Amino acid sequence: MxxxxxxxxxxxxxxxxxxxxxxxxxxxxxxxxxxxxxxPSGCGKSTLLRLVCGLLRxxxxxxVINGEAVxxxxxxxxxxxxxxxxxxxxxxxxNVLFPSTIMGRADEAARRRADELLxxxxxxxxxxxxxxxxxxxxxxxxxxxxxxxxxxxxxxMDEPFGALDALTREIMTIELLRIWTRSPKTIVFVTHSIPxxxxxxxxxxVMSARPGRIAEIITIDLPRPRxxxxxxxxxxxxxxxxxxxxxxxxxxxxxxxxx
Amino acid sequence: MQTTRAPGWFxxxxxFLIPILAVGLLLAVWEIGVRLFGxxxxxxxxxxxxxxxxxxxxxxxxxHVFATLRTIMFGFLLSIAVSFPLAVxxxxxxxxxxxxxxxxxxxxxxxxxxxxxxxxxILGPTELPRVIVTFLVAFFPLVISMTTGLTAxxxxxxxxARSCRATKMQELVRVRLPxxxxxxxxxxxxxxxxxxxxAVVGEFxxxxxxxxxxxxxATAFFKVPVAFGAMLILAALGIALFQLVxxxxxxxxxWAIAEERH
Numbered sequence: 273m274x275x276x277x278x279x280x281x282x283x284x285x286x287x288x289x290x291x292x293x294x295x296x297x298x299x300x301x302x303x304x305x306x307x308x309x310x311x312p313s314g315c316g317k318s319t320l321l322r323l324v325c326g327l328l329r330x331x332x333x334x335x336v337i338n339g340e341a342v343x344x345x346x347x348x349x350x351x352x353x354x355x356x357x358x359x360x361x362x363x364x365x366x367n368v369l370f371p372s373t374i375m376g377r378a379d380e381a382a383r384r385r386a387d388e389l390l391x392x393x394x395x396x397x398x399x400x401x402x403x404x405x406x407x408x409x410x411x412x413x414x415x416x417x418x419x420x421x422x423x424x425x426x427x428x429m430d431e432p433f434g435a436l437d438a439l440t441r442e443i444m445t446i447e448l449l450r451i452w453t454r455s456p457k458t459i460v461f462v463t464h465s466i467p468x469x470x471x472x473x474x475x476x477x478v479m480s481a482r483p484g485r486i487a488e489i490i491t492i493d494l495p496r497p498r499x500x501x502x503x504x505x506x507x508x509x510x511x512x513x514x515x516x517x518x519x520x521x522x523x524x525x526x527x528x529x530x531x
Numbered sequence: 532m533q534t535t536r537a538p539g540w541f542x543x544x545x546x547f548l549i550p551i552l553a554v555g556l557l558l559a560v561w562e563i564g565v566r567l568f569g570x571x572x573x574x575x576x577x578x579x580x581x582x583x584x585x586x587x588x589x590x591x592x593x594x595h596v597f598a599t600l601r602t603i604m605f606g607f608l609l610s611i612a613v614s615f616p617l618a619v620x621x622x623x624x625x626x627x628x629x630x631x632x633x634x635x636x637x638x639x640x641x642x643x644x645x646x647x648x649x650x651x652x653i654l655g656p657t658e659l660p661r662v663i664v665t666f667l668v669a670f671f672p673l674v675i676s677m678t679t680g681l682t683a684x685x686x687x688x689x690x691x692a693r694s695c696r697a698t699k700m701q702e703l704v705r706v707r708l709p710x711x712x713x714x715x716x717x718x719x720x721x722x723x724x725x726x727x728x729x730a731v732v733g734e735f736x737x738x739x740x741x742x743x744x745x746x747x748x749a750t751a752f753f754k755v756p757v758a759f760g761a762m763l764i765l766a767a768l769g770i771a772l773f774q775l776v777x778x779x780x781x782x783x784x785x786w787a788i789a790e791e792r793h
Contacts, residue, residue, distance in 0.1 A: 325694050345694045353687040361709050361786045374695040374705065404789060422695075 274301040274426065274458065278333035279323055280483075281316075293319045295483035297333070303425070304456040308469040309477045312519060316484025317462045321428050324460060325351055337426070347375065350419030354431040356411035358403040358418075365390070365399040368417045375422060382421060389417040392451055409440040416448070420457075429461045433468070442500050445471060449498055466519075470511045471498050478518045487518050576756040585760025596764060598740035602658065602730040603723075603772065606665025610722055614670050618677030618711075619703070635674060643668050643729065647736040661733030661741075668729030669722045676718030680711025713787040716780045723776050727769040742768075 276299040284290040294316040309317040322328040326345040335342040372382040390396040393413040480487040565577040650660035734743025749757035
């Protein structure tokens with residue numbers, strides 16, 4: 273259970289010249305729920321993710337995970353970024369084991385788990401290769417395996433498929449859902465893509481910019497397992513339509529939207 | 532890449548053939564020109580005279596080469612030993628960076644040739660002033676490239692390490708240091724070339740052995756072919772040492788080559 277209580281953050285000096293990135297954000301994410309964050313650039317969705325991760329501390333309010341206030345990075349969270357950010361000198365398996373190595377837990381069990389994850393992600397054949405030899409999509413699969421290797425309860429994803437081409441992106445979205453079905457986790461997922469946000473989520477959090485606030489939380493009432501063919505369903509269209517309205521304005525012509 | 536339709540054997544050897552032909556042609560023009568116009572040997576010795584005169588000193592030559600090589604290596608090792616901790620300090624602490632950078636620039640703006648005689652007076656006529664001059668000439672690019680390398684790791688990778696609760700030391704050893712390797716080797720290549728310069732400068736000022744000393748002593752007696760010979764050996768030494776760094780990089784950090792080209 274993640275509880276974000278009235279969280280706000282100001283970068284730089286408070287008051288004079290400080291930039292307010294988040295303001296009064298309240299959000300609870302229950303266990304094994306997938307919540308996606310969408311919104312225009314600068315709405316603080318990545319910042320919110322980093323608050324949950326403990327990489328940033330809120331200047332107001334707090335983040336509580338399983339009853340404990342987050343004061344720094346925790347062992348039960350894993351993070352995936354937009355770029356795969358694999359270590360270029362290490363093999364794929366070494367990269368996947370990186371969090372375990374840092375935590376001093378790169379034991380036989382971790383190794384088995386890494387092998388298993390690579391299998392699930394379909395890149396087991398590349399375990400001994402270096403990142404350079406893999407395509408962007410495969411690198412990102414490895415990055416997801418890395419985030420899962422220490423079996424965290426919470427997976428934080430910051431536009432993980434943002435740098436991939438449109439086709440790979442759809443495949444990866446469905447793959448992620450498949451992995452999630454196998455071992456369900458709480459997922460907080462930041463994205464720029466409205467269809468992606470809807471297909472993945474139990475709830476979509478739509479944010480507005482300057483300062484970053486939650487505009488609306490939309491519950492997605494689509495059956496699982498999900499697939500992109502569902503984009504024809506009226507529920508899907510109701511949700512994407514509502515998100516578009518929130519981001520671009522009622523008639524979809526808000527000229528100041530920096531999207 | 533092949534831009535012209537050259538015969539196969541020619542295309543294959545072109546990489547080596549053209550430079551060798553060019554050098555050969557230059558030597559031929561040099562040799563013929565000197566003989567044809569009767570240029571005095573103390574102005575410009577013919578290549579054949581350089582070879583004859585230099586190889587006549589074969590007995591002492593090894594000693595000179597070894598002395599210079601030793602100064603170069605000590606200077607190089609000292610450069611690495613000082614640059615590395617300095618780069619770690621600069622890259623990890625803003626205050627240290629602000630304090631050290633002006634001092635670094637100061638050491639680089641003082642001409643090393645001017646420092647050399649002063650160092651000899653202070654430290655005595657030993658190996659030490661030569662090594663220190665070599666170090667002063669060679670360490671600056673190493674510090675800069677190491678510092679750049681240590682801050683080159685993508686911020687997301689640092690965030691990843693932090694999200695795994697990495698200590699500062701783990702962050703340095705597991706992420707920042709390996710990331711700096713391609714940069715470090717760029718610095719090492721620049722540094723080893725400068726070490727040759729530094730060692731010769733040191734030997735010009737105070738030495739009783741070494742190729743730099745050989746050049747000053749030979750020119751003092753108008754034995755210009757020997758001076759030319761020493762100069763050519765220095766050039767060959769510089770190229771060999773540079774290639775040695777390249778080979779070490781290729782053997783130990785093959786991935787770094789790909790990163791450097793990237």
